[in-house]
Amino acid sequence: MKKRSIILLLLLLIIWNPLWSQITSEKIDQLMQSYSDIKKFNGNVLVTKNGNILFSKSYGMADFEWKMPNSAQTKFRIGSNSKFFTSVAVFQLVEKGKINLDKTISDYLPWFDKELGSKITVRQMLAHTSGLKNYTERADFYDVLAHLEITPEQFAKQYLQDKELLFQPGTKYNYCNTDYYLLGLIVGAVAQKPYEQYIKENIFDKVGMKNSGIDTPSEILDQRARGYEYDFNGYKNARPINMYTSTYSAGALYSTSADMELWMQAMDRNALISEASKKLIYTPGMTTHGLGVFIGKMNNGLVVVRPGAINGFSALTSNFIDDKIHIILLDNSSANRRGNHFEDIAGTIYQIVNNKTYELPKIPVSYKMGEVYKLSGILPAIDFYKKIKADSQYNITQSASELNSFGYSLLKSGKNKDALKIFELATKEFPTLANAFDSYAEALAEDGQKQEAIRNYERVLELSPGDNNATKQLKILKGN
Known part of the structure; x- marks a missing residue:
């Protein structure tokens, strides 16, 4: 009876190992495909345990112009x-x-x-x-x-x-x-x-x-x-x-x-x-x-x-x-x-x-805001943001940095008025975040709105006393 139990256990291990590897591989693929879908990964993944390959796959393009997909042979700068x-x-x-x-x-x-x-x-x-x-x-x-x-x-x-x-x-x-x-x-x-x-x-x-x-x-x-x-x-x-x-x-x-x-x-x-x-x-x-x-x-x-x-x-x-x-x-x-x-x-x-609980990535707020902006403009993009704040499929926790990045993207593209609206939104959504007011002030100064820029840099100093950049910019704007 004892010998049969040992044989049965060995057979289960033989069956379980490939099954576990397949399930693990499928879960990693689902994870990486989720990141690829929201444009947060475009490349190669390799996972090994004890020197054995658990997962290896390529996502996206090595060359978008020539539509050449990434592969295991693709060379990346590291x-x-x-x-x-x-x-x-x-x-x-x-x-x-x-x-x-x-x-x-x-x-x-x-x-x-x-x-x-x-x-x-x-x-x-x-x-x-x-x-x-x-x-x-x-x-x-x-x-x-x-x-x-x-x-x-x-x-x-x-x-x-x-x-x-x-x-x-x-x-x-x-x-x-x-x-x-x-x-x-x-x-x-x-x-x-x-x-x-x-x-x-x-x-x-x-x-x-x-x-x-x-x-x-x-x-x-x-x-x-x-x-x-x-x-x-x-x-x-x-x-x-x-x-x-x-x-x-x-x-x-x-x-x-x-x-x-x-x-x-x-x-x-x-x-x-x-x-x-x-x-x-x-x-x-x-x-x-x-x-x-x-x-x-x-x-x-x-x-x-x-x-x-x-x-x-x-x-x-x-x-x-x-x-x-x-x-x-x-x-x-x-x-x-x-x-x-x-x-x-x-x-x-x-x-x-390690067979632990995990979560798939949520859609970045700015990812969808950008899509709405390209189709309909800045006001519908802002309305979209306000509507989806409570939607669990979106990543609201990082929206402060995403709004900031969105604003700077618009600013660098010469779309100053639209950028100002995004930065203003960020100050209203995060009224205690010094960086939100700093970015808004920078955009206002670039747009020639000197007094509004001064007011927002002063707000930065209220939230973050001694902030070097705000102090420097206020001296410039005030002509000191």
Whole structure:
């Protein structure tokens, strides 16, 4: 009798495993199709558990002009996921005794400004505690720096040596692309070969990542996805950018979902660096940021997360270490109005895999408002918003940020009067939200309504005393 029970149990397990996998796959597909339907995902998804593929599927278009769908072979820009690779490259050289985490920029880049470079260590740059200014926040980044065709070293010499630090190195955290750009140059200087060559030989080739590399303007790249933005006017081509020069080791890599899975597996089994080095990378510092990745907890288990975003692209890798679950999201349509919802997607997929309760995404309010606006104009769009506020199928909880994004979309399109109506609506719907009045004031000032702009900036200061932008704009508007 005992033997029969064991055999029956084994048979049930054999039947249940494929059935569970099929049900799980169907649920993930339903989730991702829901996000695709509301234009909040256009790309590839790969989910694995214990190294086995649970789900792999592509959604939307790699190229809308040529109507080429995304596929498993599509290559996506992975943005700041590149920083994880740069961090591992640094630690490989640390283990070889060629880099010391507590030595400075000046120890490795002799051309770098000595006064500045002698204050900042490799460890501080890995942790984003260098105090350096983030060059991608410069006002001229997207119009000038993003299009330069010079070497990374020339770029660094011209744009990454601002002597005015934000704070004393090591005392605060500030996410900074400058840190990881310089780290890539240090890797190249120490290894005596270009960063991209080092990464290929010591990471990509070692783990079999044959469809990954650094994005350069001149390369003809097979199966490359085009980058798109999505806003209230639909899809449009993303702003052009020279990835190699302007983002380099901070964000210029591309890959496929399958290659990113190989990368995550290699990290799990310590194929590239030691357990001790990995532990340092996975240990949070002043915030949830470790050394190139973000660290979290899920059901008391360790989660290593690396988001990335660059013109027209979004990416997220989530490694649920204790559960042995990998979730990879690669997208070529970064939507201006999305917000950071990839973490929500990954969290929901995790719930599905663990047979927990979950919810499908609700329709963004602004998504439908945009449709009504295009068909009927601004007043019907506002009426629509007011009518559906109580409708459970719409996502009202984020309507403050969505109304704000909708207003700015109209403002950038030259539809100032319509934008003003949306911003005014936001102030009425959220009368205690300083940002709503700040956006309304900005639009009023741009429309020449000086006194109304002053009144709304003063309201910002009532809600948020000492607000720097409101204070600055009031001085300008009042002629002080």
